[in-house]
Amino acid sequence: MTADASLKPLIDLMQREALQRGTFTLASGKTASYYLDCRRVTLHPKGAGLIGNAMLNFISRHGGANGEMPDAVGGMAIGADPITASIVTIAGEQDIDLHGFMVRKEPKGHGMGQQVEGPVEAGQNVVIVEDVITSGGSAIKAAEAAEAFGLNVLYVLAIIDRLAGGEEAFAAKGLKLHTLLTIRDFGIEPE
Numbered sequence: 001m002t003a004d005a006s007l008k009p010l011i012d013l014m015q016r017e018a019l020q021r022g023t024f025t026l027a028s029g030k031t032a033s034y035y036l037d038c039r040r041v042t043l044h045p046k047g048a049g050l051i052g053n054a055m056l057n058f059i060s061r062h063g064g065a066n067g068e069m070p071d072a073v074g075g076m077a078i079g080a081d082p083i084t085a086s087i088v089t090i091a092g093e094q095d096i097d098l099h100g101f102m103v104r105k106e107p108k109g110h111g112m113g114q115q116v117e118g119p120v121e122a123g124q125n126v127v128i129v130e131d132v133i134t135s136g137g138s139a140i141k142a143a144e145a146a147e148a149f150g151l152n153v154l155y156v157l158a159i160i161d162r163l164a165g166g167e168e169a170f171a172a173k174g175l176k177l178h179t180l181l182t183i184r185d186f187g188i189e190p191e
Contacts, residue, residue, distance in 0.1 A: 010041075010050040011185055014160070017041050019186060028135045030164075032191055034183075038131035038159055042082040052086030054180050055157055056096070059087075059127055062155075062178070070154055071124035074101035074116075076142040083129045083159070101126070103142040115145045122150025130158040133179060136166035140173055163190040 017040040024035040041047035055073075063069050074084050084100040091098040101118030120126065126146055130139040136156075143153045156170060161179040170177040183190065 007054060007180060007185075010047070010054060011181065013044065013047050013050065014038075014041055014181070015186060017044060017047065026134055028137070028164075030134075032162075034188060036132050036160060036162070036183075039079070039082070042079075042086070042131060042159075048082060048086040049090070051083060051159060051180075052090040055083065055087050055129060055159075056090050056094075056098075058157060058178065058180070059098075060096075068125075069096065069098060070127050072099040072101050072118070072120045072126045072151075073129050073157075074118060074120075074126065074142075074146070075103060075129045076138045077102045077104055079131050079138065080129050080142070083131065087129065101146075103145045105141075114149075116149040116151070120149075120151060124151055125154050126151045127154055128156045130156060131160070133158045133161045133166035133177065134164045136169040136177070139166075140169060140175070143173070143175055160185075 018037050020035045020037060024032050026032055042051055073087050074080060081102055088098055088100040099119045101116055101120045104115050106115065128139055128143050128146065133139065139156045143156065146153050153175065155176040155178055158179045160181040162183050167177045
């Protein structure tokens with residue numbers, strides 16, 4: 001699968017700003033010959049808009065089971081936070097009622113002690129957002145925390161899939177993974 005032509009500006013920006021070659025140790029402990037530092041794009045003035053628009057367009061086209069918009073988007077803090085902010089900002093500019101939330105790595109030790117934060121409540125339909133999918137561990141944890149909170153996770157939407165087993169890990173948990181891009185959009189084959 002190659003990316004939609006409308007994603008070419010995002011691919012170009014990712015190529016310039018996020019893609020690094022060398023030897024890197026990933027969060028999974030595996031080593032790789034390249035690294036995608038998506039924060040260099042999710043926090044970039046042009047990148048934030050490109051990602052927010054692309055993800056909102058995807059969500060608008062795919063919606064939930066009945067085609068309706070989900071109630072909210074969010075994911076694991078810190079990586080998903082700028083993605084969530086970009087999507088909800090653009091949604092607000094378009095008068096789309098789409099809220100954001102964040103999932104802490106562990107429940108807060110003070111205040112209300114919540115792991116899921118933001119204007120969401122049990123029973124709502126949500127999409128988990130993520131930057132890079134390798135094994136899927138972070139987004140799976142976010143989905144599990146959202147479900148434990150009472151949210152209905154429709155699917156996971158990420159910027160890029162490293163094609164390293166993440167999709168299979170989501171399927172094993174009953175979750176569907178969608179991504180804007182894969183490493184093949186950069187001429188890279190799975191390692």
